[in-house]
Amino acid sequence: MKNVILFFCTLVVLSCKIDSSKTESTSDTVVSQNLKTETNKLLQYGPNLPTEPYEIKLDAHQKSTHIYDLQIQMLLYNNAYYASSNSKKNFKGKFSFFINDNTFFTLKSNLIETPLLVTENDSEVSDNQSPDWIRENTFYKQQLEIKTSEDFMVTGYIQFTIEPRCTLEKIPIVIKSKKGNVKFEIDRC
Numbered sequence: 001m002k003n004v005i006l007f008f009c010t011l012v013v014l015s016c017k018i019d020s021s022k023t024e025s026t027s028d029t030v031v032s033q034n035l036k037t038e039t040n041k042l043l044q045y046g047p048n049l050p051t052e053p054y055e056i057k058l059d060a061h062q063k064s065t066h067i068y069d070l071q072i073q074m075l076l077y078n079n080a081y082y083a084s085s086n087s088k089k090n091f092k093g094k095f096s097f098f099i100n101d102n103t104f105f106t107l108k109s110n111l112i113e114t115p116l117l118v119t120e121n122d123s124e125v126s127d128n129q130s131p132d133w134i135r136e137n138t139f140y141k142q143q144l145e146i147k148t149s150e151d152f153m154v155t156g157y158i159q160f161t162i163e164p165r166c167t168l169e170k171i172p173i174v175i176k177s178k179k180g181n182v183k184f185e186i187d188r189c
Contacts, residue, residue: 053080053162056171060184066147067108070175070184072097072140072158082160085111085140087132093161093168095134097142099175104152108143133163144175144182151178155187 057073074082074095085095097111115138153176161168172187 053078053165054082054169056158056186058173058184058186060144060175060182062182063143066145068144068146068182068184070142070144072142074134074138074140076135076137079135080165081133081135081163084113084132084134086113089132095140095158095160097140097156097158099156100154102152102154104148104150104154104177105144105146105175108145112141114139114141146177146182149180152176 054077055075057075059071059073061069061071063069083089083091083094085097087094095113099107113134115136153174155172155174158171158173159169172189173185174187175182175184177183
């Protein structure tokens, strides 16, 4: 009987030692696996690059009681570019800002582009006219004068051809006023 009890005690002691060593190696393995997983995620997915070649941000700033500046910020990614609104050449893909006719406000000035455009020669243009390309982040400003105290919502769009993808982009926008608070934003509807 003593031999049986001694055998079971030895077995219990040895199993405890084996389990503790397994636990230590398991925790090391878990840490190692977590590091490998994080590294693999970075290698697999890479840096967080934008999928679109551009981003548009809109805002309205009140200058006085009835005067607002509408601001359009064009952010370019992955060597994208487009034709300037100030280009002398008349083509469909030029950056344009359109607002539907309304009685709530008037646009006071032309669209102001900052920084000013850079003129480049384009080898694809055969008549020696050079289109004007925007290749850097650009701000546009349009002044607006509100004519009413009523709430309103007026739609329009921003249009341009984004290169080198060569697609005509038409971004729906809305200018709205609710209780005197004017907003200028992309129309997500």
